[in-house]
Amino acid sequence: MRHRVIHLINPKTHSLTTRPLYLNRALYSPLAGLIAVAGAIPRDRYEVVLTDENIESIDFDLKADLIGISAMTAYVNRGYEIADTFRARGVPVVMGGVHPSFMAQEALKHCDAVVIGEVELVIDKLLDDLERGEMRGTYKSEKLHPMVGLPMPRYDLIKKDRYVNRTFVQTSRGCHQGCTFCCEPLMNGLKFRYRPIDEVMREVDNCDSRMISINDSDFFGTPERPKEVMRALKGRGVHWQAGVTSKLAQDDRMLELAAASGCTLMSIGFESITRATLTSVHKHVNRPETFVSLVEKVHSYGIMVFGLFMFGFDGDDPSVFEETVKFCIDANYDACAFSVLTPYPGTLTWYDMKKANRIVSFDWTKYDQANVVYRPAQMSGDELRLGQEFAYEKFYTPSSIVRRFPVRGKRSRLQWTIYNLFMKKGSATDRKEAIAEPTEAPEVSPMPPVLPLKREWRQAVLEGTGAPGPHPA
Ligand code: B12
Known part of the structure; x- marks a missing residue:
């Protein structure tokens, strides 16, 4: 009997992290979500084909019973084009990932079904409906996955030679921070859910x-908890990197264990060197006065620091670029990424800016942190765009x-060089039109998969979506 085929597709985007820049390789694979989806699909019922359009072209003639498309905001428009093409050929399409999860009603104009949030607890129903010819509308689990017994992601589907970093392992979901510009707490919740250590290690092995x-x-x-994970990683002969916050990276025991278990790089969201700005975006964990010593300390354990910064906060004026980049060079960061603040649909930043009528463009393709889609408070859009370019240069x-x-x-000189070469080449740009043209707002409002816990935020979200507010207690 012919196996039924599901074709999973990651649409192309211009991101500096996921396009091939050297030796036909991209710095990172963007496939963490899709190999998790592939892992949740029963192997005895379906064959899975995986395409990352950043590195290969899509075979629109491939005979498939279902197309699955994953999308962040910056490449959802390309995702919609792909979905439209397959649907015109009569193939059913399901979409998932962060943008369709927040904008399900918009996505449903281009596909048959949308998975809101995690796939693992809804995949069976989705596939049963598909087989009955009834797969349509939204699929959302009533509860968050406990993270016990998660299916093994399908690493075998990744084209190994096309990425420097291709293996993303998840040990927890959720985040304690409630930063106003980030989707995470609204996608996965503010509380941590932990995967059992032995399951994480089975994946690592x-x-x-x-x-x-x-x-x-x-x-x-x-x-x-991270100490338990690191103790288990020790002796397995792996090198690893992770995204961490500035606070606990100051803990000596944590850093000691990190180094002993093979950590080579920590990506840290520093965001801004101004305390008032950090407070205004609820990034309370960061204290700029500790940044220099933090970088020094992490280095002393032989670990690189990849500093993530953002420009365009309301507290930023045109002096922010020069000051930040000088700070980063003097503090000896190993690599840095400088993003333009972007009001992703459904975040607090989105609701605040939308209410104040400050969002200029709703062209999702421009929501890539390299274009300016809103009116900054203390500079022009042009100053912001050129400032970001200046910082990278x-x-x-x-x-x-x-x-x-x-x-x-002890920092790895090879890894250091790879990061600096990729970031230098990827950020070099001759973009002239990085200020997005004004466009109409979308007809549908974003709805976060998980509502914020704090009462005033929850209210802001519900008001912004036009949904009725919660009943008074
Ligand atoms: C690790 C990470 C990266 C990695 C790898 C990403 C990857 N997808 O493999 C790298 C470094 C490449 C990256 C890059 C970028 N990232 Co990133 N990243 C993350 C992070 C921290 C974790 C993502 C992850 O691995 N999740 C684990 C997987 C298993 O979960 P998942 O993707 O959500 O998938 C689940 C469901 O969504 C669903 N699902 C997903 N796809 C599909 C498809 C179908 C068909 C179905 C049915 C279901 C389904 O099933 C999965 C399992 O339950 C998230 C924050 C977060 N926690 O989501 C930000 C996040 C996704 N990134 C973000 C951004 C902005 C970017 C960049 C644009 C940054 C930049 N300036 O370059 C680039 C885009 C590059 C690109 N082409 O993808 C934003 C997206 C916001 C938005 N609305 O678009 C997030 C949410 C962080 C934030 N600031 O809010 N990122």
């Missing part, structure tokens, strides 16, 4: 890679690279 990225939103979010000038190169110590 079977992912066919010795270089692992832990893709938790806040790996060091609690003091004890300045941070990755040959003299800055030479000055920051880790001549001494």
